[in-house]
Amino acid sequence: MQVSKPIKVAIFASGSGTNAQRIFDYFKEKEGVEVALLLSNNPDAYALTRAKAASIPTRVFTKAEFKDSTIIVDELKAAGISWVILAGFLWLVPKSLIQAFPNSILNIHPALLPAFGGKGMYGMHVHKAVIETKAKQTGITIHKVNEEYDKGEVVFQAAFDVLSHDTPESVAEKIHELEHKHFPLVIEEQINKSL
Secondary structure (H helix, E strand, C coil): CCCCCCEEEEEECCCCCHHHHHHHHHHHCCCCEEEEEEEECCCCCHHHHHHHHCCCCEEECCHHHHHCCCHHHHHHHHCCEEEEEECCCCCCCCHHHHHHCCCCEEEEECCCCCCCCCCCCCHHHHHHHHHHCCCCEEEEEEEECCCCCCCCCEEEEEEEECCCCCCHHHHHHHHHHHHHHHHHHHHHHHHHHHC
16 A cells, blocks of 8 residues: 655744744644745744754745745755745745745735735734724735735635724734634645645
């Protein structure tokens, strides 16, 4: 009987890596998916420390390597990567990477796109904008990645009501809960759909 090889996933993260950690933990228990690599544009990203603690190989890259060459695409292909997951990754993905992984790059955004999306809309910037504009609802969006910030096909959203006493900090906490609950499940669902 032939044992099928796991689908290999690479995670890109720029910051603390709490979503990356949830993804590591979730797929550690699963047979069919392996988190094979964590890549970062930030040598000080705590996500790198988390990956090393989970025995996941890491790679830090420069803007030139990412945007102006195929080095990263070539390394992902050489590592047998099938899916790319952006978990708090702040750079726009170059065309070469999108073409190399068509419909196989997922991003999570801390708002209900198309609201509060686009360049510069990440982390607390989003939550402050939600409070300042007195938005009635916010939540998370998981979407496929194309060549524009936050414009790819939406595959999942989860929302909650913004309460009168909410602050950017309390909104951030609720967002993290939704991200950690749903992101690994949606990744698994999208991978299974593609098989």
